[in-house]
Amino acid sequence: MKSADFGAYIRAKREEKGIPQRIVAHRLNIDTSTLSKIELGERQVTIEMIKGFSEILETDFKELQVKFISEKIVNDYSNQPFFSEAIENVISKIKQ
Amino acid sequence: MKSADFGAYIRAKREEKGIPQRIVAHRLNIDTSTLSKIELGERQVTIEMIKGFSEILETDFKELQVKFISEKIVNDYSNQPFFSEAIENVISKIKQ
DNA sequence: GATTTTTTAGACAATTGTGTCAAATTTAAA
DNA sequence: TTTAAATTTGACACAATTGTCTAAAAAATC
Numbered sequence: 001m002k003s004a005d006f007g008a009y010i011r012a013k014r015e016e017k018g019i020p021q022r023i024v025a026h027r028l029n030i031d032t033s034t035l036s037k038i039e040l041g042e043r044q045v046t047i048e049m050i051k052g053f054s055e056i057l058e059t060d061f062k063e064l065q066v067k068f069i070s071e072k073i074v075n076d077y078s079n080q081p082f083f084s085e086a087i088e089n090v091i092s093k094i095k096q
Numbered sequence: 097m098k099s100a101d102f103g104a105y106i107r108a109k110r111e112e113k114g115i116p117q118r119i120v121a122h123r124l125n126i127d128t129s130t131l132s133k134i135e136l137g138e139r140q141v142t143i144e145m146i147k148g149f150s151e152i153l154e155t156d157f158k159e160l161q162v163k164f165i166s167e168k169i170v171n172d173y174s175n176q177p178f179f180s181e182a183i184e185n186v187i188s189k190i191k192q
Numbered sequence: 193g194a195t196t197t198t199t200t201a202g203a204c205a206a207t208t209g210t211g212t213c214a215a216a217t218t219t220a221a222a
Numbered sequence: 223t224t225t226a227a228a229t230t231t232g233a234c235a236c237a238a239t240t241g242t243c244t245a246a247a248a249a250a251t252c
Binding site: 083 | 143158164165166174177179180181182185186187
């Protein structure tokens with residue numbers, strides 16, 4: 001599961017705002033070491049962290065949540081046969 | 097991650113055909129103990145197993161694959177805020 | 193250039209999930 | 223009902239992943 005994508009995105013946002021890892025890590029109750037690894041793609045971002053990231057990085061929660069979930073799904077399954085059919089099937093399930 | 101759903105489905109198909117776990121397990125190179133736990137939802141079905149299941153249970157691969165992936169996605173994320181938006185976003189990514 | 197701050201790296205223990213084995217239990221067949 | 227087959231259970235070793243700690247390295251500040 002490569003996907004340093006999201007971690008890199010977080011880093012970009014953080015540097016944009018000029019906030020050190022120390023501050024973000026504190027908000028998330030994690031070590032700076034862990035955050036560093038997250039940004040480098042060596043640790044997973046969990047969905048529970050998204051709200052915290054959006055708040056401390058002043059990024060729209062909806063946007064970040066959508067980005068996180070959709071990238072995760074694509075990373076996990078897009079190379080699988082019948083991926084698009086599976087997504088269509090998800091939509092069918094939602095609409096019920 | 098409850099989701100005994102897929103395991104139960106496998107079991108139903110297997111019993112429909114009257115095939116003992118022993119046979120299916122052998123085809124998948126796993127222990128009957130592992131298969132039992134899979135059917136009971138105590139072990140995960142991996143996507144690598146789907147092809148084998150479809151062959152030994154004489155079930156359409158596409159159908160099983162779609163069922164597996166879509167159920168996994170729904171189980172993992174459907175209770176998250178902006179889930180449907182995330183799925184729409186996946187579709188956007190696919191179409192590129 | 194020295195000092196402080198930030199970031200990274202590596203080692204580690206803790207946690208979690210895996211498949212297998214052997215034995216127990218349940219089910220089916222004789 | 224015995225016997226045999228099928229299924230389940232629990233203990234276990236093994237692997238993968240996690241977050242933290244300490245110290246090193248890199249970057250920024252003075």
